[in-house]
Amino acid sequence: MIDYRYPIGKYQPEPYSKLLLAERLQAIAELPEKLAAAIEGLTAEQLATPYRDGGWTVTQVVHHVADSHMNAFIRFRLGLTEDNPTIKPYMEKEWALLPDVATVPVGASIALLRPLHERLLATVSNLTEQQWERTLVHPESQMQMTLWFLLGLYAWHGKHHTAHITSLRERNNW
Numbered sequence: 001m002i003d004y005r006y007p008i009g010k011y012q013p014e015p016y017s018k019l020l021l022a023e024r025l026q027a028i029a030e031l032p033e034k035l036a037a038a039i040e041g042l043t044a045e046q047l048a049t050p051y052r053d054g055g056w057t058v059t060q061v062v063h064h065v066a067d068s069h070m071n072a073f074i075r076f077r078l079g080l081t082e083d084n085p086t087i088k089p090y091m092e093k094e095w096a097l098l099p100d101v102a103t104v105p106v107g108a109s110i111a112l113l114r115p116l117h118e119r120l121l122a123t124v125s126n127l128t129e130q131q132w133e134r135t136l137v138h139p140e141s142q143m144q145m146t147l148w149f150l151l152g153l154y155a156w157h158g159k160h161h162t163a164h165i166t167s168l169r170e171r172n173n174w
Contacts, residue, residue, distance in 0.1 A: 004052035007163035011156040016132055016148050024155040029121055031158035032113040035065060038165040039106055046174055047106060051164040058165055059106050060096040065161050066109035066116070067095050072154045073120050079136045079147045080123070086137045124151065 014020055039047070039062060047059045056064065071090060078085045095101075124147070132148035145153075168174075 004055070004164070004167065006160070007167045008156070008160055011153055011160075013149055013152055016129060021132075021151075024151050025121060025125060027155035027159060028117055028151075031065075031069075031162070032110060032117055034162050035062065035113065035158070035165075036110045038162050038169070039110075042169075042174065046172075049168065049172075051168045055164070056096055058168065060101055061161050061164050062106040063101045063104070063109045064092060064096055065158060066112045067092065068157060069113060069116055069120070069154065072150065072157075073116055073123070075136060075150060076120065076123055076147060079134050079150070080127075080131065084135045084137060084144070086139050089138065089140050 039058060042058065048057050050057050051061060067090070071088075075087050078087060127147070132146060132151070134147050135144050136147075136150070137144050
């Protein structure tokens, strides 16, 4: 049985390597265009379709990616400028229900992701291996995570949600 919640599997942390760094940075760089391609040509009805039973609609997924990656940008900056900061979590399920998600076209979130990822890449592309080991704390899980972990998580996150949409399209022959 296919688990539509995790079309590419769950995030699996991996040790630092220059090859993996290049792959992750490329994933971050490509996300806005890959997400745009995933929704290209979808009708309003298709955008309002949940990617799985009980899941978010395509529109909610796209806006969630922008919300999440805005938080990621701030988290990286905090991690680079403060010693082991505690990050601010957000209630992503509630954010997906806010009025703007239903009224603002998904193109706005795609447009937001383009310069956001440009800034994110400018911030992290030339970090040293030592800087990737800087840490921050997620207060809900009490998990201390490195910036390296965070980069992998957000590279995976973009692919994960893009796959929600592309797998829905494939299943429905859109």
